[in-house]
Amino acid sequence: MKWSEICIHTTNEAIELISNILHETGASGVVIEDADDFHKERSDQLGEIYELDPMDYPTEGVYLKAYLPMNSFLGEAVEQIKEAINQLLVYDIDIGQNKITLSEVNEEEWATAWKKYYKPIQVSEKITITPTWEDYLPESADELVIELDPGMAFGTGTHPTTILSIRAIEEYLQAGQTVIDVGTGSGVLSIAAALLGADHVYGYDLDVVAVKAAGINIKLNKASSKITVKQNNLLDHVTVKPDLIVANLLAEIIMRFETDAFERLKPGGLFITSGIIKAKETDVKQALINAGFEIIETNQMKDWILIVAKKPA
Numbered sequence: 001m002k003w004s005e006i007c008i009h010t011t012n013e014a015i016e017l018i019s020n021i022l023h024e025t026g027a028s029g030v031v032i033e034d035a036d037d038f039h040k041e042r043s044d045q046l047g048e049i050y051e052l053d054p055m056d057y058p059t060e061g062v063y064l065k066a067y068l069p070m071n072s073f074l075g076e077a078v079e080q081i082k083e084a085i086n087q088l089l090v091y092d093i094d095i096g097q098n099k100i101t102l103s104e105v106n107e108e109e110w111a112t113a114w115k116k117y118y119k120p121i122q123v124s125e126k127i128t129i130t131p132t133w134e135d136y137l138p139e140s141a142d143e144l145v146i147e148l149d150p151g152m153a154f155g156t157g158t159h160p161t162t163i164l165s166i167r168a169i170e171e172y173l174q175a176g177q178t179v180i181d182v183g184t185g186s187g188v189l190s191i192a193a194a195l196l197g198a199d200h201v202y203g204y205d206l207d208v209v210a211v212k213a214a215g216i217n218i219k220l221n222k223a224s225s226k227i228t229v230k231q232n233n234l235l236d237h238v239t240v241k242p243d244l245i246v247a248n249l250l251a252e253i254i255m256r257f258e259t260d261a262f263e264r265l266k267p268g269g270l271f272i273t274s275g276i277i278k279a280k281e282t283d284v285k286q287a288l289i290n291a292g293f294e295i296i297e298t299n300q301m302k303d304w305i306l307i308v309a310k311k312p313a
């Protein structure tokens with residue numbers, strides 16, 4: 001079968017949203033080529049250096065590439081993608097140059113093209129994320145391994161907002177605690193919390209495709225007994241009283257439920273919010289403070305901010 005590679009020149013801010021649009025349109029194997037990645041030397045934790053081809057990378061911003069089957073629906077799918085990306089402007093998302101190009105690739109190229117980007121990567125002191133097809137063996141007894149299929153919803157688990165979230169869970173979660181993961185996507189944060197000793201994790205996502213993908217990843221990581229995943233809008237109708245809530249969502253969405261998060265948390269509980277673009281940091285902090293939280297830590301990776309907020313004991 002022939003495949004068409006769609007390449008979108010966009011910004012860091014728009015990556016997750018456009019990846020989501022691509023997945024929803026049936027595109028496979030979304031690949032991110034970030035100008036910043038090319039400029040920094042890439043060495044993974046196994047000591048291998050990636051060979052990066054400068055021709056693959058933009059001089060600024062990000063290329064998002066994905067693959068669509070070449071059939072009679074191709075034109076319609078591309079139009080749908082363009083329209084959905086333009087809709088992001090309504091939400092004040094910077095979509096950068098938004099230049100979209102299409103090129104043809106054959107089955108063999110497609111099957112291997114995107115897999116070469118995904119290698120096991122140590123994302124925190126204890127956690128390594130590996131794609132399902134790699135036979136990765138932990139180097140020490142303390143190393144915890146999460147297997148993910150990058151072809152599925154919000155696949156790789158290595159976006160800066162996800163890495164910041166995993167590191168914060170590792171820092172703050174205490175064994176035996178109850179966790180809620182709002183916007184679970186691939187389920188990666190729920191799996192991380194379970195591996196790091198949570199008693200039980202509740203993962204929620206509005207998107208059924210994400211709920212299915214999370215379910216598969218949770219089984220793959222043998223964490224089903226510790227994680228309950230279901231479709232839900234934010235914390236609507238949730239009665240669980242968690243010690244920790246993690247939410248890797250856009251700033252606009254976090255600012256829709258900070259009061260609910262405050263009410264649900266046990267006294268002394270933590271609200272870890274990620275996915276906040278730098279420009280919106282002050283707004284989110286103010287909203288958290290207005291809800292009654294105390295800000296106890298802020299971290300940054302690239303343009304992304306993570307905030308840890310505490311409900312007073």
Ligand SMILES: C[S@@+](CC[C@H](N)C(=O)[O-])C[C@H]1O[C@@H](n2cnc3c(N)ncnc32)[C@H](O)[C@@H]1O
Pocket residue numbers: 016154157161162165182183184185186187188189204205206207210232233234248249253275
């Ligand atoms: C940036 S992804 C995060 C995925 C994963 N937690 C991670 O850290 O990699 C955000 C997720 O939030 C979900 N989401 C967006 N709005 C939501 C809402 N109102 N309620 C629940 N989930 C939502 C999206 O479907 C998506 O799966």
